[in-house]
Amino acid sequence: MTKRRLLLLCLIAFVFAAFFLSGADQALTLDNLKGEQARFQAWLAEEPLTVAGGFFALYVAMAALSLPGAALLTLLGGALFGFGWGLLLISFASSLGATLAALIARTLLQGPLERRFAGPLERINAGIRREGTFYLFTLRLIPLFPFFVINLVMGLTRMPLRTFYWVSQLGMLPGTAVYVNAGRELGDLDSLAGILSPGLIGSFVLVGLFPWLARALVSVAKRRRLARRFARPARFDHDVVVIGGGSAGLVASYIAAAVNARVALVERDRLGGDCLNTGCVPSKALIRAARSVAEIRRAPRYGVEVGAPRVDFSAVMAHVHRAIQEIEPHDSRERYEGLGVEVVGGEAWLADPWHVRVREENGERVLTTRHVIIASGASPWVPPLPGLESVEVLTSDTLWQLETLPDRLLVLGGGPIGCELGQSFARLGSRVTLVEMGAQLLPREDDDAAAEVEARLSEEGIAVRLNAKALRAVAREEGGHGLEIETGEGTEVLPFDRLLVAVGRRANVEGMGLEALGVETRPDGTLAVDETLRSVLPNVWACGDVAGPFQLTHAGAHQAWHATVNALFGEVRRFRVGYRALPAVTFTDPEVARVGLNEQEARAQGVAFEVTRYALSELDRAIADGQRDGFVKVLTVPGKDRLLGATLVGAGAGEMLAEFTLAMTHGIGLNKLLGTVHPYPTRSEAVKATAGVWKNAHKPARVLGWLARYFAWRRGEDTTRRGKGKPDA
Incomplete structure (x- = not known):
């Protein structure tokens, strides 16, 4: 047993001993708790304004400062004040505290909160744009996010605080009533046998069912809103x-x-x-x-x-x-x-x-x-460039009607479609020029992946123009057409016989x-x-x-x-669509395949990551095939083998990607990929090799040092002269 585990067990034993020796087990009996409640009720009867006002102020402060414990305090309010007064106090206190929290967020914490809650903020803003205050009402009725997150994030929107207050007041009222009623039932508990009373059981069943009931209520409300605008049929085909x-x-x-x-x-x-x-x-x-x-x-x-x-x-x-x-x-x-x-x-x-x-x-x-x-x-989207109306533009839709191979093909757009088709036509015999406005091909990919593709395209004779802005299509004096572009070095006209536009859809x-x-x-x-x-x-x-x-x-x-x-x-359950393990492949040569985050996306989202890289030039099958270009790059949680994303560049990258996609979908880490037998010699071994590179970088140095000393001892060597925990040189 390690020292850490032994220390933890001793600490747990000490806490248990202190609990019973202090008499806390006697203080937390139902009789003692009921006695404290009786004293509170007597205090409330003597000074109702002081007690109720103090509870109200405490609740407002907890909600305004986004402190945990609102649900527990709501149950406590029901137990102490009963249903009627408890609901009145907590309903107004929670709405006022929520509004103050939104005001604090709007005034003091806008920058940090926008970074911390970027995802919820975007979804809430989108919901408000779609449904206005009704969306906030549904958030209060069916909290997709914790209440304190809603309070803080709503402070960053443009919704007026008075609107936020009254919508919160109405939206939180049903849920507050359910929790206050459960607290009242707990407050009326006289013995442990009362736990099985129909009232208490019913109250907590209602707490569990309330989100479902609220969802059904919101669905009915939305259908009625629609029915007021349109004539809903009595039956459907x-x-x-x-x-x-x-x-x-x-x-x-x-x-x-x-x-x-x-x-x-x-x-x-x-x-x-x-x-x-x-x-x-x-x-x-x-x-x-x-x-x-x-x-x-x-x-x-x-x-x-x-x-x-x-x-x-x-x-x-x-x-x-x-x-x-x-x-x-x-x-x-x-x-x-x-x-x-x-x-x-x-x-x-x-x-x-x-x-x-x-x-x-x-x-x-x-x-x-x-x-x-x-x-x-x-x-396909064709940009409104001057002069383009005089050119018969090709797109990914119309390209397939070509009957003759273009001699000079100009491809506008360096994304996946432009790169795939440009390379194909160049291999078939066209003289291809590829124009991209950005600083690299395949703008969504990491620059090292894009560089591999650019190098191959250039090697195959494609003229790649980066950082090039298309200005207009022009007629050339010697015949044919040209595309005028602007780069850092000035303007030039690129001649073409056919123009393929692949700038997006x-x-x-x-x-x-x-x-x-x-x-x-x-x-x-x-x-x-x-x-x-x-x-x-x-x-x-x-x-x-x-x-x-x-x-x-x-x-x-x-x-x-x-x-x-x-x-x-959807009336029973709705599923959110997720894209965390969505694979994508660009079918150039070399292929570019990716699942999850790459480096540029992780940095943009502020996600901490660790990079492990394996060059395909080290892979036996790649050497035998004479196709050694490319690499495998995986992003993992720092210090752990959990995958955040993988990028593969090389022959067969799209097929190799499937193993990483499976791993991300089902939470399989690099350690298990390393422990999986892969057939030799195959390209799939690159997956295992990459996991091996990660493992080698995270090998337990201290354990290996102990093992070195152990084996030296087994060989009969004198280990007292060696440095502690250090293997042989």
């Missing part, structure tokens, strides 16, 4: 209507149908959305074709002599469209109708929260539904009647929804690209599960 047949909409429809809900899926174009038709599937098919060209060019390094590759671009595009056609049945109308989904072709808009109008080829149809899930996706929110219904958008254009993906309308939800913040197929599917389950079963 559907449980859910999903607008948008992309990845998120298909998953939402599938889940609803799987639990036997009646669901309609409305799509105005093609099922499968961007991912199938213009995004994930065609781009990865193109990347694979381009990689085969790069592999042929690299073949001599392995001792294989081949001729220069000849690219038939029309055949490459045929391969791309064939991939789409072969995957298309997975997302087809026939499949989803077979699953029980009613698929409706047409353009949908909301007449009100329960009526979805669909413009079909043969007229208009009205669908009544209990819930609406908006999964309308996003579209904007959510598809227009034309659905959302603005008229009060459904707001965020500054980035996505729909404003809460952590459960619900909009300001309690039966209208959103998922996928239209909801943000990640425009990824698997992120949309992740959100779709939450939106659908929350819509169908």
